[in-house]
Amino acid sequence: MCDILGLLLLHIERRIHSQTWGVEYSSTQICALEGSTVEIPCTYSYPSWKDYKKTVVQRTFWFTELNSRDPLDLREDPDYADRITYHFSGNNCLLRISDLKLMDSAEYKFRIETNQQGGSYSGSPGVTLTVTGPRVEVIRSSSGLGLVCSSRCFPPGHFSFMWFKNGEEIQGETSYSYRNPVSPEDTYSCSYEGQRSSEVYAPKSVIVSMNLTEILEDRSVTLTCSSDANPAASYTWFKDNQGLLPGGPYLILPSVHRSDSGRYHCVAENELGKTASEYVSINVEYPPKTSNVSVNPSAEILEDSSVTLTCSSDANPAASYTWFKDNRTLISEQEVHFSSIRSEDSGNYSCKSKNKHGQSSSVPLLLDVQCKCRL
Structure with missing residues (x-):
């Protein structure tokens, strides 16, 4: 009796080790045309017994991705609704996908789940399906x-x-x-x-856009060239019709300077042709950097002569001006004009230049009006 029991246990033990977990695919790379139907076959195996417990297959399915860390059955994926069919015969498994879409390109794997502890197995690597059209x-x-x-x-x-x-x-x-x-x-x-x-077509609808509407000096400015083109376009940039480097759809001026002001455009080009955009103007604005006072005539100033004081500054937009005499506000003009200057007009004159971005004051100018009586 003991010999019979031993033989039985040996037989069971051999059966346990005679089968292992496995999934074999006929091909691991499949290429199919968009709109067609593809079949992905496989065969699978599993141990009939494990730890003296008979294996019962509870679930078999195909998947491409995980859902909350668990494989998602393609039959439950709305992207494959009404396009997925499973066929099983013995240990043969087959996946059929109809009306293929470009988004169906993925790696497909077959999975078996059983009643055994840890008794689930996925055939990996799976089958890589590539879906393309003409x-x-x-x-x-x-x-x-x-x-x-x-x-x-x-x-x-x-x-x-x-x-x-x-x-x-x-x-x-x-x-x-x-x-x-x-x-x-x-x-x-x-x-x-x-x-x-x-x-396929040459570039059309070539447009340049800018990330700022008001451009201040030292700010970063990005110009973007976009186009409708197939094949995709490459881009060349121009400033005042002079070619610029580098190319690409973006032209980045990391710290814009007043010298960057000008007219910009891009040219989009692919194998079928090229098209230029409209011009976009960059107008770099900045506050008055300095204010300078000049006097005309610049020689000795005599009473009753005509004298003009002028305030100037480098600013964009153009500055407004205010004059001061001996630190008292005199006039809000760019020039102070004396048609017949008097000795009491002598004094320290200065001006202030101002625009919406800032202001600058000049160094005072001493105006010394000489009396004619000295001559």
Whole structure:
């Protein structure tokens, strides 16, 4: 009796170790066209017994991502609603996805869950599915522009192409290579088995935007060039029609200076052509830096002569001016004019320049009016 029991235990022990957890996929890389149907097959295995407990499969499913740390059954994912089918036969498993979308590109894994302690297993790495549609490649050669309808998922011996120009089908164009002249003024797309590519076209709607409406000196200014283009555009910047570096969709002036004032525009360019934006003006504003007083005539000033004092400053926007004589407000003008100056007009004159960003005061100027009686 003991011998029989020992043989039975040995048999059970062999069965336990004869099967292990595993998932095998027929292929780990699958490429499929948008709108088509794909099948992903696999086989799985698990130990029939573990710790003298018979294994019962409780759940099998496919997943691509985790939901609260647990795998999410594709049948419960709204992105796959009505497009997912599971097929099981013995230890064979198959996932079918219909009406493929570009967002279906992902790594798909099969999972088995059982009644055993820790008795769940996911086949990893899984199957990487790449979903693409046809696309138009632009080829530039010495003979001019050319177009090719391509996809990494095209099957061998594909023939049924259609070409479109400005949205209209071009009759007689069935080759993967477009055989007519290509114009940067037009849009082009191709189709394979009902799946149509995006249109390709030269840049249009090229616009420059600026992050500030009022630009103060020493502030950071960013100009952004945007365009509608396919293939994506590259950009070149110009100031007062002179080329600038670096390129790219952004032109950043980290600490703008008054010398940066000017007219800016960008040019967007792709393989099909190029288009320039409208001009955008940068007007760098700053407070009065200095205020200077000048006198005309600058020679000796005699009574009854005509004398003009002028206050000047470098400011943007232009400054307003206030004059002072011996620290008393005199007049709010840029100039003080004496048509017939008198000796009592002698004194210390100064001016203040002011705009909305700040102000600056001049050094006082001593005006000494000489009496004619001395002559």
